[in-house]
Amino acid sequence: MVLILLAQITFLSAAAWRVLLILVSLRLDPDPEPARRLPRYTILAALLDEAEILPQLIDRLDAIDYPRNRLEGFLLLEAHDHPTLEAAAECAIPAWLKVLIVPPGGPRTKPAALNAGLAVASGALLTVYDAEDDPDPLQLREAAARFAADPAARLATLQAPLRIRPPAGSGSGFLDRQFAVEYAALFEVTLPAMARLGLPFPLGGTSNHFRVEALRAVGGWDAHNVTEDADLGFRLWRKGYRLGALRCPTYETPPGHMIDWLPQRTRWLKGFMQTWGVHSRSLAGLGWHGVLSLTMTLGMSLLAALAHAPSLAWLIATIAIAIVAGLPPEAPRFALAVLVVGLAAAWLNGKIGARRAGVPYTAADMIVAPAYWSLLTLAFGHAVWRLVAEPFAWDKTRHRRDPAVEIAAMAEVDAGREAA
DSSP states (O other): OHHHHHHHHHHHHHHHHHHHHHHHHTSOOOOOOOOSSOOOEEEEEEOSSOTTTHHHHHHHHHTOOSOGGGEEEEEEEETTOHHHHHHHHHSOOOTTEEEEEEOSOSOOSHHHHHHHHHHHOOOSEEEEOOTTOEEOTTHHHHHHHHHHTOTTOOEEEEEOOEEEOOOTTOSOHHHHHHHHHHHHHIIIIIHHHHHHTTOOOOOOSSSEEEEHHHHHHTTSOOTTOTTHHHHHHHHHHHTTOEEEEOSSOEEEOOOOSHHHHHHHHHHHHHHHHHHHHHHTSOOTTTHHHHHHHHIIIIIHHHHHHHHHHHHHHHHHHHHHHHHHHTSOOOOOHHHHHHHHHHHHHHHHHHHHHHHHHTOOOOHHHHHHHHHHHHHHHHHHHHHHHHHHHOTTOOOOOOOOOOHHHHHHHHHHHHHHHHHO
């Protein structure tokens, strides 16, 4: 009973935390003045088995609005990844963007590749993009302006919001819609609010912008951590740096079917476990702000993933037993109150984030959301096993070419034919 009571208090605290972040996120920071002098900017994109999507990425990166004489970029490719290397050789790559072969050796992870790019970066600022990303063309200019507005140079990193844009005709609508709302709640509500409160937070895996000096001061990315982004946010905080948020978004496609969603979520939870283990060894350098943030982000995410499916099973069993017995369902009132408050806070967080991101979130989506959350328990169990069996193995997410790009290209060809 004591354990149950502690769990209930914990989840009430989580609900209160969500409400606090919603209230804080209602007030936006003013737009910064444009940077008087745009610094040199480095773009890194670590790619593996991305031959299909590489041309799309190059087009999107080349659409970024930033002076080409102040811009450099590196496509970080593995020497054994011959299909992607061949695709790069066939692409018309702009002069400011170069192919860099990552030195062989282990661990063969994204952060290891990013560290190779950091070693040759000449920019004062640096950002990371993934293969499927479609960044707002003005994102670099906003980041440069926000860094310039911090003359003390304690602002080390800025996280752009990631917005999910499900492909047309997707066969995984349930997962796509829930994944999009999950991202919206995180990047439109939670992280901006934590930045405004001056708290550290786990960075997203892409579209984070850094001062190169600060990034090198902490040794770059942890090559053995499979959520190197989550770890890096807290390491920068330990060194006395601050974290912030941008408004210009980056659009992404969801992982898709369960066969792609599960390995991605497994890797995230495994990385959260790694990061929690590393940073909980010594809390002294975090301060109480850092401990609070670590607990309410990584710790609560792990605890929630563990509890979602058992909680839903308890609710279903309570109702089913009552129906079979011909009695009205009975449950402890406090437990039901915790359930209702937790659901309301999660739904409100998702609804507000979805509205800001322009993502649909209907009443039907809200009703079936607990089923999606319960899938996290499956990923949690898989993550525990993977942490023990293969702690540093990187579960690669497959990326597919955005059908919207194909449709736009076909429309352009058709328009050209009509004009001819």
